[in-house]
Amino acid sequence: MRMTDNILLSVRSLTRRFTSSGPAVVDDLSFDLDAGEILALIGPSGCGKTTTLRMIAGFETPDAGRVLLSGRDLTSMPAEQRGIGMVFQDYALFPHMTVGENIRFGARRKGREMVARYLGMVGLDGFDQRYPDQLSGGQQQRVALARSFAAEPRLILLDEPFSNLDAALRSAARREIRRLLKSAGIAIVFVTHDQEEALSFADRIAVMRDGRILQNGAAHEVYDRPADAFVATFLGRTNLLEGTAEGGFVRTSLGLLPLTRPASGRVSISLRPERLGIRAVEADEQPNGRIVAVEFKGHDMTYWVDCNGVEVQVDAMQSIRLAEGTPVCVAVDGEAVPLGDSKQ
Amino acid sequence: MTVLATFTRAGRTPSPPLLLVVPALVVGIGTLLPVFYLLMRALDADASQLGEIVFRQRNLFLLLNTLKLVAVVLTLGTLFALPAAWLVTRTDIRFKGLLSFLMALPLAVPGYVMAYALLGLSGYYGFARQWAGISLPPLHGLWGAGLALSLYTFPYLFLNLRAAFLGMDPALEESAQSLGKSRLVIFRHIVLPQLWPAMVASWLIVGLYVIGDFGAIALMRYEVFSYAIFTQYSGAFDRTYAAWLSLMLLALTVVALSAQRAVTRNRRFARTGTGSARITRPIGLGRWHLAAWAFFALVVLCSLGLPLMVLGHWMRLGVPEAEWAHLGRTALGTFLTAGPAAVLTMVLAVPVVVLTLRHPGPFASLIERLAFVGYATPALAFALAMVFFALRNAPFLYQSYALLMFAYVMSFVALAFGPIRLALLQIGTRQEEAARALGVSPTTAFMRVVLPRLRRPMVAGSLLVFIMVVKELPITYLLAPMGYSTLAMNVFSRTNEGMMGDAAPFALSIILFSSLFVGLILKYEGSAARAAGK
Numbered sequence: 001m002r003m004t005d006n007i008l009l010s011v012r013s014l015t016r017r018f019t020s021s022g023p024a025v026v027d028d029l030s031f032d033l034d035a036g037e038i039l040a041l042i043g044p045s046g047c048g049k050t051t052t053l054r055m056i057a058g059f060e061t062p063d064a065g066r067v068l069l070s071g072r073d074l075t076s077m078p079a080e081q082r083g084i085g086m087v088f089q090d091y092a093l094f095p096h097m098t099v100g101e102n103i104r105f106g107a108r109r110k111g112r113e114m115v116a117r118y119l120g121m122v123g124l125d126g127f128d129q130r131y132p133d134q135l136s137g138g139q140q141q142r143v144a145l146a147r148s149f150a151a152e153p154r155l156i157l158l159d160e161p162f163s164n165l166d167a168a169l170r171s172a173a174r175r176e177i178r179r180l181l182k183s184a185g186i187a188i189v190f191v192t193h194d195q196e197e198a199l200s201f202a203d204r205i206a207v208m209r210d211g212r213i214l215q216n217g218a219a220h221e222v223y224d225r226p227a228d229a230f231v232a233t234f235l236g237r238t239n240l241l242e243g244t245a246e247g248g249f250v251r252t253s254l255g256l257l258p259l260t261r262p263a264s265g266r267v268s269i270s271l272r273p274e275r276l277g278i279r280a281v282e283a284d285e286q287p288n289g290r291i292v293a294v295e296f297k298g299h300d301m302t303y304w305v306d307c308n309g310v311e312v313q314v315d316a317m318q319s320i321r322l323a324e325g326t327p328v329c330v331a332v333d334g335e336a337v338p339l340g341d342s343k344q
Numbered sequence: 345m346t347v348l349a350t351f352t353r354a355g356r357t358p359s360p361p362l363l364l365v366v367p368a369l370v371v372g373i374g375t376l377l378p379v380f381y382l383l384m385r386a387l388d389a390d391a392s393q394l395g396e397i398v399f400r401q402r403n404l405f406l407l408l409n410t411l412k413l414v415a416v417v418l419t420l421g422t423l424f425a426l427p428a429a430w431l432v433t434r435t436d437i438r439f440k441g442l443l444s445f446l447m448a449l450p451l452a453v454p455g456y457v458m459a460y461a462l463l464g465l466s467g468y469y470g471f472a473r474q475w476a477g478i479s480l481p482p483l484h485g486l487w488g489a490g491l492a493l494s495l496y497t498f499p500y501l502f503l504n505l506r507a508a509f510l511g512m513d514p515a516l517e518e519s520a521q522s523l524g525k526s527r528l529v530i531f532r533h534i535v536l537p538q539l540w541p542a543m544v545a546s547w548l549i550v551g552l553y554v555i556g557d558f559g560a561i562a563l564m565r566y567e568v569f570s571y572a573i574f575t576q577y578s579g580a581f582d583r584t585y586a587a588w589l590s591l592m593l594l595a596l597t598v599v600a601l602s603a604q605r606a607v608t609r610n611r612r613f614a615r616t617g618t619g620s621a622r623i624t625r626p627i628g629l630g631r632w633h634l635a636a637w638a639f640f641a642l643v644v645l646c647s648l649g650l651p652l653m654v655l656g657h658w659m660r661l662g663v664p665e666a667e668w669a670h671l672g673r674t675a676l677g678t679f680l681t682a683g684p685a686a687v688l689t690m691v692l693a694v695p696v697v698v699l700t701l702r703h704p705g706p707f708a709s710l711i712e713r714l715a716f717v718g719y720a721t722p723a724l725a726f727a728l729a730m731v732f733f734a735l736r737n738a739p740f741l742y743q744s745y746a747l748l749m750f751a752y753v754m755s756f757v758a759l760a761f762g763p764i765r766l767a768l769l770q771i772g773t774r775q776e777e778a779a780r781a782l783g784v785s786p787t788t789a790f791m792r793v794v795l796p797r798l799r800r801p802m803v804a805g806s807l808l809v810f811i812m813v814v815k816e817l818p819i820t821y822l823l824a825p826m827g828y829s830t831l832a833m834n835v836f837s838r839t840n841e842g843m844m845g846d847a848a849p850f851a852l853s854i855i856l857f858s859s860l861f862v863g864l865i866l867k868y869e870g871s872a873a874r875a876a877g878k
Contacts, residue, residue, distance in 0.1 A: 057777075057781060058780075059777050059780075078780075078785075078786075079777070079780040079781060080780040080781070080782075080783050080784055080785055080786070080789075081783075083783070084781065085781055085782070086777065086778065086781035087778075088774050088777070088778060090774060092774040092775045092777070092778035093775075093778075094775055094778075094779075094792075094793050095797070096796045096797055105779065105782055105784070105792070106779070106781075106782020106783050106784060144778075147778075147782065148781070148782070151781075151782045151783055157781075
């Protein structure tokens with residue numbers, strides 16, 4: 001729990017089981033969210049993230065735990081009285097109403113200029129007479145957002161907001177919507193299973209698994225210092241190595257490496273591929289690895305290198321191009337992250 | 345209200361609003377009334393009689409006959425409906441719209457007219473002999489009744505199967521094809537399993553109709569439960585035995601309902617996902633075109649041509665004196681009963697379907713089953729129960745318009761469930777939730793977001809009920825206010841007295857009247873998902 005007095009949403013020990021004897025889908029889950037902050041709930045499918053979102057919205061009743069908005073307990077309040085917006089994965093626009101009617105549906109203020117203002121906000125000026133089926137996926141999403149904004153909530157929940165957009169549209173939509181939300185000062189909790197989406201869209205990331213939050217922190221912090229092997233592999237690619245730690249260093253098959261925090265004894269460590277450097281051996285040099293596979297990705301390349309029996313992946317820019325079978329020197333640039341035990 | 349309480353705890357869905365519970369209770373109680381009545385009648389028997397009545401040899405005979413009839417009707421009906429549905433949805437046959445209309449149209453033919461048509465065709469005095477000189481063996485008994493019933497009930501099967509074919513994801517068939525399977529194998533292993541729920545559901549509707557039907561069976565003189573019940577009431581006047589027979593019929597219904605659930609368990613919905621609007625590439629019929637057209641011609645000839653020919657024949661024989669004013673009055677009377685009944689049925693059906701889908705639990709499924717029991721209760725028993733209760737508890741209701749409406753609604757409400765259920769499943773709950781997240785109460789959300797999109801299936805369902813009421817006989821006969829008559833009553837009373845020529849214009853009006861609405865059903869059914877409201 002962070003210490004701020006700006007907390008908007010507090011989720012306290014939420015628990016939900018679908019069958020009384022079965023495992024909890026959401027298990028004693030707690031987090032806080034500041035006003036205007038964007039939080040990503042990320043995890044594999046079935047980890048309980050959508051159920052969590054639906055309990056915050058009020059569409060699902062928790063078995064235990066509380067949901068507080070600005071300190072007020074909402075747990076037993078019906079969805080429509082909570083003042084929390086929700087945008088669904090398929091946007092759930094009302095197909096029998098025009099864009100304008102959709103936006104007016106839940107609007108706090110009525111009137112023509114209100115619709116125009118919100119449409120302008122999402123860059124869809126002049127679309128108010130269209131029907132949802134006359135819009136592209138991206139436009140539908142923006143109408144759904146405008147409809148949510150018009151109800152003037154302080155918090156909006158987004159369920160897999162970008163999954164229905166094609167790849168080309170996705171990153172542009174993300175940037176634009178993030179800018180919009182930030183300027184409107186609306187707090188967001190969104191659910192995704194896409195790590196790139198979580199990292200680029202959220203201020204803070206909560207990684208979920210089996211109904212629990214494994215790690216909750218700023219996006220860069222969770223990426224740079226994953227708490228365990230699951231978080232490390234789920235949020236981007238990584239090399240998991242075994243080593244013996246002593247103080248601030250760990251001995252691995254790649255040599256003696258500095259650690260982000262002191263540890264001792266047998267540890268697992270995570271080393272992001274971009275933290276490794278690779279170069280061809282010089283004349284009198286002893287290689288410490290051999291390239292076993294090369295993945296060409298355009299902007300950069302990934303090399304799979306066999307280092308004394310351990311395979312590691314190395315991301316390198318285009319400046320060097322090495323072929324399969326080349327003996328190489330792999331060097332570590334940065335610190336290794338010792339990992340806690342992850343529940344299997 | 346302990347049922348409600350336990351179900352709320354177990355299901356953990358918020359308890360259903362009164363707006364749903366009250367209509368559901370009305371349906372539950374309304375459909376239970378005849379059962380109560382029958383039980384009371386049945387218990388009139390003294391203990392010594394009881395064993396003799398229940399274990400009478402004749403019951404077994406009636407049961408076997410009923411089952412045989414159901415089997416014949418379902419087999420024949422499926423033989424008409426399945427190929428027809430496949431041809432109009434999957435092949436390159438032309439005039440699909442017209443063919444669908446013609447296949448649905450026999451719904452408009454009343455059972456007794458169909459039975460007369462078959463009787464009039466065959467036998468020594470049949471017009472097949474008079475016109476063509478062919479003396480067909482008289483069609484009655486099991487095969488006569490089975491043929492008559494299947495010729496006007498197969499459209500239910502057709503409509504349901506057609507909807508199921510249209511809702512099926514063509515990608516499944518295409519991927520099976522790409523795996524190198526033959527058409528026949530694909531049909532057997534991919535198409536048929538997907539059709540199964542729709543097939544069983546429509547078998548249930550038709551089967552329940554058959555065991556409760558009376559008109560065609562009486563004319564064909566085939567002894568099944570409903571026929572025996574009628575003769576007990578009208579001739580022998582042994583109401584206790586009649587009540588026992590009715591209860592046995594209801595027991596049969598309950599067995600059929602549980603069988604349907606067992607057979608389609610875990611696959612209640614034909615469609616997975618949101619379905620696809622994509623049209624499959626139609627199968628070229630090639631040389632089979634001729635066979636397909638011959639098939640349609642035969643079905644249309646039997647189901648529509650025959651009754652129309654017979655009616656035409658009657659009109660030629662005894663040209664009726666001009667009864668146009670009377671005809672107009674009865675047509676109006678029919679409309680004024682069927683219209684409100686259809687609307688009221690829908691008003692009750694929507695909350696019940698919403699309850700079963702959104703608040704599933706023992707209470708909801710009990711009500712749903714009771715509605716089917718109401719549908720399967722022999723109309724005669726239903727009507728007598730209403731008379732009995734009205735005279736006992738509310739004499740002012742006896743032979744009142746209100747009671748007539750109530751009886752219609754309770755016996756046909758189950759018919760309206762199908763289209764609404766399918767549409768609600770297609771619409772899903774997302775949009776309602778979105779509306780609530782925008783600060784609107786659940787009721788308002790339903791009214792403003794879901795109801796407008798239910799318009800089409802509601803119209804389709806009401807039209808189905810409308811047609812049923814137009815053709816309905818026993819309830820109308822017993823409960824209609826004094827001096828009030830419908831087209832069906834006129835047909836029945838005139839044919840009963842052998843005045844075929846007099847009856848013909850009324851029967852023809854029923855067919856024309858109903859055929860209009862059959863066309864509308866096709867227009868409205870199954871297009872709920874994309875009702876953009878434009």
